Amino acid sequence: MTSPSEAQTGIEQFLRREEEKDLLRFITAGSVDDGKSTLIGRLLYDSKGVYEDQITSIRKATVNETAGALDFALLTDGLRAEREQGITIDVAYRYFATPKRKFIIADTPGHEQYTRNMATGASTANLAIVLIDARNGVLPQSRRHAFIASLLGIHHVVVAVNKMDLMDYSEQVFNRIRAEFSSFAAQLNIPDLYFIPVSALLGDNIVTKSDRMPWFEGASLLHHLETVHIASDRNLSEMRFPVQLVVRPNQQFRGYAGQVASGVLRPGDPVMVLPSGRTSRVKSIVTYDGEVTRAFPPMSVTVALEDEVDVSRGNMLAPPSHPPHVTRCIDARLVWMGDQPLDLRRQYLIKHTTQTVKAQVRFIRYRVNVNTLEKLPAPELRLNEIGTVVIDTHAPLFVDQYRRNRATGSFVLVDPVSNATVAAGMVTGRDPRVADPTMPESQPATEGRIPEAERQQRVGHASALIWMNGGAHIGFAVESELFQRGYLTHVIAAQTDGSVLLELAHNLTAAGLITICAADFLFEVERERAGALTEPERFLEVNASAFTSPEEAAQAIVRELEARGITPRKV
């Protein structure tokens, strides 16, 4: 027996240790029969995350409790409807802790129609466990799960090859699945991919290393979850502070409450207020527990500034040297979640950081087949479809690319009539010039130290941007014709992000070349913007399909250039 004081000391020490744990959020993805519920049940049960009365109640509910094996899946099935249907229909959150870490599991179903649920669970996750049934190998849904995990910016993916007990714990089976999955995942952006052979039912390699697979040299699943390094997954370099509320309890204090989205904020740091562009310095960082000398994600704090600048909800504080993009037009990936398909004629609301503004999806570039990653033309996006779109907003947003910044690169679309959340969005790029005060219209890439006339003199002709459809081969045919006639030319034929395409076109034209944009995917929205970026007499739009041959198109283009006075110097 320990004395009361010793017991007290023990528990105090225990509490101090407990209070120092960190938190890992992970998602589990798998199909109905992959044994996902069994895996979660096993983690909860073995880590004592389950209450005794819950075990009693699953004992009651387990229909065929054979040989004393509890149906762990029943631990995780919640709602009556799904219990009746026998499937999981929504994201369920579970909690457990080990002496090293606390865990939040977002348990999502793996059916095709529930892409929405997996995206939801993945949006806040540090890590994804993709379950594969060793008997079936890599299935289309396994690829889908990996794709959605990478799409939502999860850095760590654990592939748990389950039911190894039914495959004689075969190393060959595991290696084959690992090779196949790895070659697919190479196309995705997954910095940390870890494979582990398990039997959720029997507990092999779940909590402790299994002696039935001595060939496996890695750690058990739980050990991996406890030790995987996640602290540097955050963006700690570019400070973003979306303002939630203005706190003004009296005349003496005015502070801006919010959660640090990225970067580190310190008193004395210069900050720019977006969208006004006004600058000031951080005077203090206030919390209920006193002022702090630095704030970092995901801290919720209140920031006071040195100067009386106008700041309100929806504004953002950022360093003047590294501001986010301020734009009314974004390129984005959408996961469509609404029952009604995306309608390009309709207006939606976009909620981004602490701002909600009206928005319209101007264009769908393509939709992605989530099983094959194939890009397909799409007139609309339906429930559970993923596509790349161009969105116009009625007020500027302050964005970063999602892969750089999860907080300022993410948004949701809301249907203003039904009020439903209809899409999750991730910013992939932004328009290079529209409504961006950090890149004002008066400062295009052409503003160099070499006068335009001297550049023309050197090149031998004025520059132009030729925007043509018909694909790369016609573009190159046109180029050789022009080049032979003495023009200095270049073709942009690679399929690329719309913003990148525009910047390339803009820079090459500024360098003095005849730039031929002939990528396979050329869209109305880029044409419009390319047209706006270039002086009208330097912009040629060519419908290649109106000509019988590339040569004929090239001749027509030469005639048009000459008519505009863009002619090469005679050599």
Next chain:
Amino acid sequence: MTGSTTAGLTLTHLRMLEAESIHILREVAAEFQRPVMLYSIGKDSSVMVRLAQKAFHPGKIPFPLLHVDTTYKFREMIEFRDRFCADIGARLIVHTNRAAVDAGANPFDLGTQKCCGLLKTRALLDALAEGDFDAAIGGARRDEEKSRAKERVYSFRDSHGQWDPKNQRPELWNLFNSRLNPGESIRVFPLSNWTELDVWQYIHLENIPIVPLYFAKEREMIVRGSSLIPVEVDIPLRPGERKERVMCRMRSLGCSPCTGAIYSEADTLPKIIEEMILVRRSERENRVIDFDQEGSMELKKREGYF
């Protein structure tokens, strides 16, 4: 490892949960017209109020606290409530379904389901309608009961205050959809991701005041099977039962006739936490209502109870 670049720039799980809850409370204050915080006097409410103090510091909590008083609450709870709210300067609204209480509603004659329906669910819906509240912040956690595992942070309710499991909005990142049509409302659960252990640890860490009923002491109880029923109001004794003095405490606080006590010696926070870890029993086990029927909490929720 890139430990050096992140050195010191990490939060413990409790501070992460705290930051997330503060974010939620601020979003509610910013985006709703008339939010209210449901205050049940229990430990979760105590934590929630502390988070609200932190969220709006150095300002005051910008919304009122609402207590639905069934008149069957423990005397110590009511005393604690009044003292606590006065201390922190919170605005408190107390609502009771007077008509039902006057008509003699009690769990002994009506059964717990019907009594809860009148004194809790009905009273809550009436109070929300009376105050024209569009957001009601509650202290429910997802780990409390299986049916709550899928509950949203913003739980959408139709104009009858009812919850439709099929009509809930997906929640991504920390972006919450607060759009409502007139008459509709949202229940907000800022403690969604907290576990019972997190709540106790946070109370310990933050030194948050809680109702003394949580601490073990000798109290007068009716011993009924494995349950201890507190003697606060006149409870009809069954044959062979009598009142006894028992060293015990409450694991959760509800109405005195329907909240069982547990045998316990835990008279300090660390002892309570120790006991909790050793005795792994769901905190609601001692509340009679959850065992009425398999999935009974889910039924109540559909009707508008938390």
